[in-house]
Amino acid sequence: MAHSKRPRRVNYSVNKKGPKSNGKVASAINHYLKLENRVKIEWETKWLNNAFKIVMVKLKKYWINPKTLNNA
Numbered sequence: 001m002a003h004s005k006r007p008r009r010v011n012y013s014v015n016k017k018g019p020k021s022n023g024k025v026a027s028a029i030n031h032y033l034k035l036e037n038r039v040k041i042e043w044e045t046k047w048l049n050n051a052f053k054i055v056m057v058k059l060k061k062y063w064i065n066p067k068t069l070n071n072a
Helices: 024-042 046-061 066-071
Strands: none
Touching: 024 046, 024 066
16 A cells, blocks of 8 residues: 555645755756856857756746846
8 A cells, every 4th residue: 555655755846946856956056057167168159049948947937137147
């Protein structure tokens, strides 16, 4: 009977940014900064534009302003 239950330890909330989130916020920031560097090297490609859309959704979800990351 225990096998039919869903594993609650494996599932985690995507919207949380507390200590149990395993660094999701930091990885979103690093992803954004890496894409910024790639745009400087490779210019804008369709792949990078699509990747930026995904990263901007992450940053918006965690209430991070990308304009403040450029200065850091």
